[in-house]
Amino acid sequence: GITTLTLRLDNPLDTLRHDVRAWVDTTTASHLRLAPGDSASRPPVDITAGGAYNPYWRFVLADPPASSTRDTLRFLYETDGMQYFCEHVIDIEVILIEKSVICDLMGTDSLSIAQIQSRTQAQLHYTLTNTGTVTVDVHRYELSVTPAAGFSETGLISLDPLTRAGGSIDPGNDITLDWRLRALILRASRTTQCTVTAFDANDSALAVCTHEMFLEGLDGLVCTLTAGDSVHFNRTELRYDPEEITASFALENLLDTEESNIEAVIDLSQAARFVLAPTESASKTIAVIDSHSTANLTWRLIPQPAPQAESQEIVVRYKSEQMAEWRECRATVFIEAWPEEVSVACATGGHDSLYADTHEERFIPDPLHVSYTVTNTGTVPLTACEAAIILPPEFALAGSDSIQSFTAPEYANEPGGPVYEGTLLPNASCTRWWKITPTQALADADPKVIRWQWTSAEQGAQSGCERTIHIIPGNPPGIVLTPLHLYFEAERGGALPTEQQVQLWTGGGLAMPWTAQPSEWWLDAQPVSGSLSAQIAVQPNSTQLDEGAHGAEILFAATPSEHRVGITYVIRRSTGIGEPPAPASLTLDAWPQPVPGGTRLHVRIGGESGASCRLTLHDLLGRERMSRTVKSGRSVSIDLATAQLTAGVYLLRALSEDGTQAVRMVSVVR
Numbered sequence: 001g002i003t004t005l006t007l008r009l010d011n012p013l014d015t016l017r018h019d020v021r022a023w024v025d026t027t028t029a030s031h032l033r034l035a036p037g038d039s040a041s042r043p044p045v046d047i048t049a050g051g052a053y054n055p056y057w058r059f060v061l062a063d064p065p066a067s068s069t070r071d072t073l074r075f076l077y078e079t080d081g082m083q084y085f086c087e088h089v090i091d092i093e094v095i096l097i098e099k100s101v102i103c104d105l106m107g108t109d110s111l112s113i114a115q116i117q118s119r120t121q122a123q124l125h126y127t128l129t130n131t132g133t134v135t136v137d138v139h140r141y142e143l144s145v146t147p148a149a150g151f152s153e154t155g156l157i158s159l160d161p162l163t164r165a166g167g168s169i170d171p172g173n174d175i176t177l178d179w180r181l182r183a184l185i186l187r188a189s190r191t192t193q194c195t196v197t198a199f200d201a202n203d204s205a206l207a208v209c210t211h212e213m214f215l216e217g218l219d220g221l222v223c224t225l226t227a228g229d230s231v232h233f234n235r236t237e238l239r240y241d242p243e244e245i246t247a248s249f250a251l252e253n254l255l256d257t258e259e260s261n262i263e264a265v266i267d268l269s270q271a272a273r274f275v276l277a278p279t280e281s282a283s284k285t286i287a288v289i290d291s292h293s294t295a296n297l298t299w300r301l302i303p304q305p306a307p308q309a310e311s312q313e314i315v316v317r318y319k320s321e322q323m324a325e326w327r328e329c330r331a332t333v334f335i336e337a338w339p340e341e342v343s344v345a346c347a348t349g350g351h352d353s354l355y356a357d358t359h360e361e362r363f364i365p366d367p368l369h370v371s372y373t374v375t376n377t378g379t380v381p382l383t384a385c386e387a388a389i390i391l392p393p394e395f396a397l398a399g400s401d402s403i404q405s406f407t408a409p410e411y412a413n414e415p416g417g418p419v420y421e422g423t424l425l426p427n428a429s430c431t432r433w434w435k436i437t438p439t440q441a442l443a444d445a446d447p448k449v450i451r452w453q454w455t456s457a458e459q460g461a462q463s464g465c466e467r468t469i470h471i472i473p474g475n476p477p478g479i480v481l482t483p484l485h486l487y488f489e490a491e492r493g494g495a496l497p498t499e500q501q502v503q504l505w506t507g508g509g510l511a512m513p514w515t516a517q518p519s520e521w522w523l524d525a526q527p528v529s530g531s532l533s534a535q536i537a538v539q540p541n542s543t544q545l546d547e548g549a550h551g552a553e554i555l556f557a558a559t560p561s562e563h564r565v566g567i568t569y570v571i572r573r574s575t576g577i578g579e580p581p582a583p584a585s586l587t588l589d590a591w592p593q594p595v596p597g598g599t600r601l602h603v604r605i606g607g608e609s610g611a612s613c614r615l616t617l618h619d620l621l622g623r624e625r626m627s628r629t630v631k632s633g634r635s636v637s638i639d640l641a642t643a644q645l646t647a648g649v650y651l652l653r654a655l656s657e658d659g660t661q662a663v664r665m666v667s668v669v670r
Contacts, residue, residue, distance in 0.1 A: 002035050002058050002059070002060055003032075003058070003059045003060070003090070004056055004057070004058050004059075005056060005057055005059065005073065005075075005088060006054055006055070006056040007022055007024075007054070007055050007056070007057075007075045007077070007086065008052060008053075008054050009022065009047065009052060009053040009054070009055075009077055010051075010052045011047040011048065011049060011050060011051050011052065011053075012050070013049055013050075014049045014050070015049055016046055016047070016048055016049060017046065017047045017079055017080070018046050019044040019045075019046070019079070020044060020045050020046065020047050020053060020077060020078070020079045021041070021042065021043075021044045021077060021078045021079075022041070022042045022053070022055045022075065022076065022077040022078075023040050023041035023042065023075075023076050023077075024040050024041075024057050024073060024074070024075050024076070025040075025073070025074040025075075025076060025085075026040070026059075026073060027074075028071070028072045028073070028074060029059075029071035029072060029073050029090070030062075030063065030071065031061060031062055031063050031064070031065055031069065031071050032059045032060070032061065032062055032071050032073070032090065033059065033060060033062035034057060034058065034059060034060075035058035035059060035060050036060075038057060038058050040057075042055040059073075068091070070089055070090065070091050071089070071090050072087055072088070072089050072090075073087070073088045073089075073090060074086070074087050074088075075087070075088065098132045098133045098134070099132045099133075099134050099136060100130070100131045100132035100133075101128055101129065101130050101131060101132065101136050101138075101169070101198065101206050101207050102128075102129050102131055102207060103126065103127065103128045103129075103196065103198065103207040103208070103209040104126070104127045104129075104209060105124060105125070105126050105127075105194070105196050105209035105210065105211045106124075106125050106211065107122065107123050107124035107125055107194070107211050107213065108122035108123050108124075108181075108213055109212075109213060109214065110213060110214035110215070110216070111183050111213070111214075111215050111216065112216050113185075113216040113217065113218045115183075116183045116184075116185055116215065116216065116218075117185060117218070117254070119182060121159065121180050121181060121182055122156070122180075122181040122182070122183060122213060123178065123179070123180060123181070124143070124178065124179040124181065124194055124196070124211060125176065125177075125178055126141070126176065126177040126178070126179070126196045126209065127174055127175070127176050128141075128169065128174060128175050128198055128206075128207060129169075129173075129174035130169040130170060130171050130172060130173055130174065131171075131172075132171055133171055134171060135168050135169065135170050135171065136168070136169045136206065137166070137167075137168050137200065137201065138166030138167060138168075138169065138175075138198050138199070138200065138206060139166045139199050139200050139201045139203075140163055140164065140165060140166045140198075140199050141163070141164040141165075141166060141177060141196060141197070141198050141199075142162060142163050142164075142196070142197050142199065143158060143162045143163075143164075143179055143194065143195070143196050144162070144194075144195045144197070145157075145158065145181075145192060145193070145194055145195075146192070146193050146195070147190065147191075147192065147193070148190070148191035148192060148193045148212055150191075151188075151190040151191055151192075152190075153186065153188070153190060154190070154192045155183060155184035155185075155186040155190060155192070155215060155256075156181055156182070156183050156184070156192045156194075156213065156215065157181065157182055157184065158179055158180070158181055159179075159180040159181065159182055160178075160179045160180050164177055166198070166199070177196075179194075181194075181213075183215045184256040184257075185218055185220065185254060185255050185256045186215075186217055186218070186220075186255060186256065186257065187217050187218065187219065187220050187255060187257075187322060187323075188217045189214070189215065189216050189217035190214075190215055190217065191212055191213070191214050191215075192212070192213050192214075192215060193210055193211075193212050194210065194211045194212070194213060195208060195209070195210045196208075196209050196210075218254060218255065219323075219327070220253055220254040220255035220259070221251055221252070221253055221254075221255075221259055221262070221289070221318065221320060221323070221327070222251075222252045222254055223249065223250065223251050223252075223316065223318060223327070223328075223329035224249070224250040224252075224329065225247065225248070225249050225250075225314065225316050225329035225330060225331040226247075226248045226331055227245055227246070227247040227248070227301070227314055227331045227333050228242070228245050228246075228333060229333065229334065230333065230334040230335070230336070231245060231303045231333060231334070231335040231336065232336050233336040233337065233338055233339070235339075235379075237427075238379060238426045238427045240303040240305075240335075240336075240338070243302070243303075244277060244300055244301065244302050244303075245274070245300075245301050245303065245333065246298050246299070246300055246301070247266065247298065247299040247300075247301055247314055247316070247331065248296065248297075248298050249264060249266075249296065249297045249298065249299070249316050249318075249329065250294055250295075250296050251264070251286070251289060251294065251295050251296075251297070251318060252293075252294045253289040253290065253291055253292060253293055253294070253295075254292065255291055255292075256291050256292070257291055258288055258289060258290050258291055259288070259289045259320040259321075259322055259323075260287065260288050260289075260320065260321050260322070261285070261287065261320060261321040262285065262286040262287075262289060262295070262318060262319070262320040262321075263283060263284075263285050263318065263319055263320075264283070264284050264285070264286070264297055264316055264317070264318040265282055265283045265284075265316070265317050265318075266282050266299050266314065266315070266316050267282075267314075267315040267316070267317060268282075268301075268314065268315075269315075270312070270313040270314075270315060271301075271312035271313055271314045271315075271333070272304070272312070272623070273303060273304050273306055273310065273312050273335050274301040274302065274303055274304065274312060274314070274333075274335075275301065275302050275304060276299065276300070276301060276302075277299075277300035277301065277302055279300075280299055280300050280301075282299075284297050284299075289320075299316075301314075303335055304623060305338030305379070305380075306335075306337065306338060306623065307337055307338065307339060307340045308337050309334070309335065309336050309337040310334075310335060311332050311333070311334050311335075312332065312333050312334075312335055313330055313331070313332050314330065314331045314332075314333065315328055315329070315330050316328060316329050316330075338379055339379055340378075340379060340380050341378040341379040341380070342378045342380060342382070342458045342459055343376075343377045343378040344374050344375060344376055344377055344378070344382070344424075344454065344456075344459070345374070345375045345377045346372065346373065346374050346375075346452070346454065346464050346465040347372075347373045347375075347465060348370065348371065348372055348373070348450075348452075348465050348466070348467035349370070349371040349372075349373065349431070349467075349484075350368070350369045350370035350371045350433065350467075350484050351365060351368040351369055351370060351469070351482070351484065352467065352468065352469060352470060353469070353470045353472055353476075354366075354368060354438060354469055354470070354471050354472065355472050355474060355475060355476045355480070355507070356471070356472065356473045356474065357474075357475050357476065357505070357507070357508060358474070358475060358508065359475060359507075359508040359509035359510075360505065360509065360533075363438050363442075364476060364480050364505050364507075365480050365481070365482035365503070365505065366437055366438065366482070367398035367399075367435040367436055367437045367482060367483070368395075368435070368436050368437070368438075368469065368482065369433055369434075369435055369482055369483040369484040369485065370389075370433070370434055370436060370450060370467055370469075371431050371432065371433045371434075371484075371485070372387050372389070372431070372432055372434070372452050372464065372465065373429055373430070373431040374387065374406050374424065374429065374430055374454065374464075375427070375428070375429040376408075376424040376425060376426050376427060376428055376429075377426075377427075378426060379426055380426065380458070381419075381423055381424065381425050381426065382423065382424040382456040382457070382458050382459070383420070383422055383423050383456065383457045383458065383649045383665065384422045384455070384456055384457040384649070384665075385405065385406040385407070385422050385423065385424050385430075385454075385455070385456045386403055386404060386405045386406060386422065386454075386455050386456075387403070387404060387406060387432065387452045387453065387454050387455070387464060388402055388403040388452065388453045388455070389402050389403075389434050389436075389450065389451075389452055390450070390451040390452065390453060391436060391450060392448050392449065392450070393439065393441040394438060394439055394441045394442040394448050395436045395437065395438060395439060395442075395448065395450070395469070396436065396437055396439050397434065397435070397436060397437075398435040398436055398437040399435055400433070400434040400435045400436075402434075404432040404434075405421055405422045406422065406424055406430040406432060407419060407420075407421050407422055407423060407424070407430060408423075408424050408425065408428035408429060408430040409425065409428055410430070410549065411548040411549040411570065412547060412548050413546060413547065413548025413549065414548065414549065416428075420651065420663055420665060424456075433483070433484075433485050435483065436450070442471070444471070445471040445472070445473050446471065447468045447469065447470050447471065448468070448469045448471065449466050449467070449468055449469075450466065450467045450468075450469060451463070451464065451466050452464035452465060452466075457649050457667075458649075475507040475508035475510075476505065476507035476508075477507055477560065478506075478507060478512060478558060478559065478560050478561060479504055479505065479506055479507070479512055479514055479556060479558045479563060480504070480505045480507070481502055481503065481504055481505075481556060481563050481565055482502070482503050483502065483565070484564075484565055484566065485565065485566040485567075485568070486500050486502070486538055486565065486566070486567050486568070487568045487570075488500070488539075488540055488567070488568070488569045488570070489569075489570045489571075489572065490540065490543045490569075490570075490571060490572070491543065491571075491572050491573075491574050492543055492544070492545070492546075492547055492571045492572065492573060492574045493543055493544065493574045494543055494574060495543070496539060496540060496541070496542075496543060497539065497540060497569075498539075499537045499538060499539035500537075500538050500539070501535045501536065501537060501538070502525075502535070502536045502538055502554070502565055503533075503535055504530075504533060504534050504535070504536060504556070505533045506531070506532055506533050509532070509533070511531040511532060512531060512532075512558055512559065513529070513530075513531045513558065513559070514529065514530060514531065514556055514557065514558035515528060515529045515556070515557045515558075516528050516529065516536055516554055516555070516556055517554065517555045517557070518552060518553075518554050518567075519552045519553045519554070519555065520550070520552040520567075522540050522541055522542045522545060522550075522552075522569070523538070523539075523540055523541070523552050523554070523567060523569075524537075524538070524539055524540070524541050525537070525538050525554050536554075538554065538565075538567070540569050543571065545569070545571045546571065547571050547572065547573055548570070548571060549568060549569070549570050550568075550569045550570075550571070551566070551567065551568060551569075552566075552567040552569065553565060553566050553567060554567065586605065586606065586607040586613070586632070586654060586656055586660045586661065586662045587605070587606035587607065587662055588603070588604075588605055588606070588652065588653075588654045588662035588663065588664045589603070589604045589606070589664070590602065590603050590604075590652055590664050590666055593666070593667060594667035594668065594669045595640065595666065595667070595668055595669070596640075596668075596669055597640055597641070597645045597646070597647065597668045597669065598640065598641045599640060599641075600637045600638060600639055600640065601637070601638045601640055601666065602635060602636075602637050602638075603615065603630075603635065603636050603637075603638060603652070604634070604635040604636075605630060605631075605632040605633070605634075605654045605662070606632065606633065607632040607633065607656065607660070610631050610632065610633060611631065611632045611633070611656055611657065612629060612630075612631060612632075612656075612657055613629070613630055613631070613632050613654045613655060613656050613657075614627065614628075614629055614654070614655045615627070615628055615629070615630050615636075615638075615652070615653070615654050616652075616653050616655070617638075617643065617650050617651070617652050617653075617666070618650065618651045618653065619648065619650055619651075625643050625645060625650065626638065626642075626643045630654075632654075632656070640668065645668050646668075647668055647669050648667075648668060649665055649666070649667055649668075650665070650666045650667075650668060651663055651664075651665065651666075652664045652665070652666045
């Protein structure tokens with residue numbers, strides 16, 4: 001800088017002073033020199049009486065000292081031939097040039113997950129102060145957000161530009177900047193380091209400040225499991241209502257990132273009254289759930305009967321690739337009791353009249369065809385079901401067994417079937433037919449009563465229904481048919497079954513026009529019409545029907561009434577050439593029978609030796625009481641005491657890996 005010094009010369013006289021000259025001597029001021037363009041002397045001037053003269057000189061620092069010092073300037077002037085001088089001492093203080101700035105970064109210290117979810121903004125407040133002696137030029141300010149030591153992600157984004165333009169800051173002044181930040185919703189809690197750096201034009205850092213911020217994490221997959229409140233027992237229709245419930249599982253991703261490879265597994269260990277529907281799998285997967293999205297899974301569950309009402313807790317556990325541990329959701333369903341009621345209803349059918357035809361000179365019809373139908377009206381399956389016909393002396397069996405087994409549903413194409421022989425499921429009905437013929441003991445026209453005795457494992461033996469046969473000494477008023485039901489059986493794709501005959505009589509040999517019309521395309525009857533007694537040949541015309549039982553009837557139209565003959569046609573699985581080979585036969589033997597509940601049951605599974613099989617024991621309500629894996633072709637011993645079985649009938653089932661199964665009834669006694 002330039003320093004200016006002024007010399008003041010006053011004329012105290014009352015006369016004019018002529019040719020006053022002034023100059024400066026710098027020989028004793030080694031650190032100062034005249035400023036460029038200035039001279040040491042001033043031209044002579046006149047000073048009026050009482051006036052003044054103020055010459056000045058400008059000086060600059062010639063040689064900066066290493067430390068503070070003093071220089072002396074001598075100012076000289078001359079008047080009336082005489083010289084005079086004044087001295088001026090200048091203190092030269094050494095002030096070092098210093099370029100210095102300091103920064104301060106303050107802001108939000110932490111955000112809770114509630115704040116993060118509500119999108120509360122974090123704040124950073126930055127101050128840069130010039131503490132030096134010269135102006136500082138800042139080119140730019142840069143904010144960087146990085147994970148703190150020991151963390152792998154930040155999850156913090158700036159809502160303002162990361163880079164800000166700089167400027168000049170004079171000594172003692174400062175500049176302030178603010179940034180707004182938003183935290184992402186992430187699974188892990190983390191500490192984030194925010195750094196603001198001030199750079200000069202040469203990309204050199206002038207000042208660096210940091211601030212750490214803690215951000216709380218969220219276990220971001222949240223589940224909801226619903227399955228209805230209750231399952232009711234419908235006694236009228238003998239079923240649970242609903243018959244199938246849906247466990248609905250919703251998985252919501254609350255995070256700002258996607259979740260991948262999610263596995264969900266339903267656990268019914270605390271819900272033994274439910275089983276998965278046949279096509280369901282306990283484990284299901286979801287590839288990806290995008291951020292703030294929801295994925296849904298369902299499981300179809302079938303309620304199982306039990307004599308007590310109870311609550312069932314369904315659990316679904318889930319885990320994504322990003323999760324360290326399994327989490328779960330639960331739902332409780334109340335299921336009503338399925339009461340164990342044992343009851344049946346019976347009905348008889350078929351012929352109820354026997355005519356002594358004078359034209360034919362014989363009894364018509366002969367043989368008579370009578371049926372016995374049993375319906376399980378209880379709530380539990382009945383086993384070892386059979387009925388024995390009890391005939392009066394006037395009748396004898398005509399080619400039928402006196403005792404017949406009752407099974408329903410009996411065939412694979414019937415709902416719930418097939419069941420083990422002699423089993424009647426609730427609400428199922430089964431009809432069996434007997435052919436009987438009059439004996440020589442028939443000597444009067446009194447009604448004759450036919451009785452049946454019914455037996456099941458659950459009910460024991462008891463009297464069944466009765467059917468009265470009326471003996472009519474006269475000709476029938478219309479046509480009479482026998483038998484009233486035909487049973488055919490064939491292998492699918494194989495040979496047709498042998499034809500059977502239906503005998504048609506016209507009362508008293510009279511002409512009574514009739515027609516015969518099968519109800520299904522696959523059934524033939526010949527002849528289809530006539531007016532006198534005849535034998536009608538009945539035969540299925542195809543074996544390409546689906547496997548299982550098929551029903552039909554032949555309608556005989558005549559005056560005064562119509563008559564029907566029922567047809568049952570059973571198609572068995574083909575074993576002919578060209579068909580795929582059937583799995584190896586699987587057999588199942590169990591002894592002793594009956595077996596005391598606290599002892600051991602010996603089981604042998606016949607089939608391919610060494611093949612793995614699953615052996616299960618179920619009660620008649622379908623509840624699994626025991627399960628184990630065994631090898632076929634060998635005997636095993638099962639400790640029934642561990643199963644805590646009550647006395648009753650159980651189903652022992654062996655299931656091979658290729659789907660072949662064998663079933664045997666096991667009777668457990670005390």
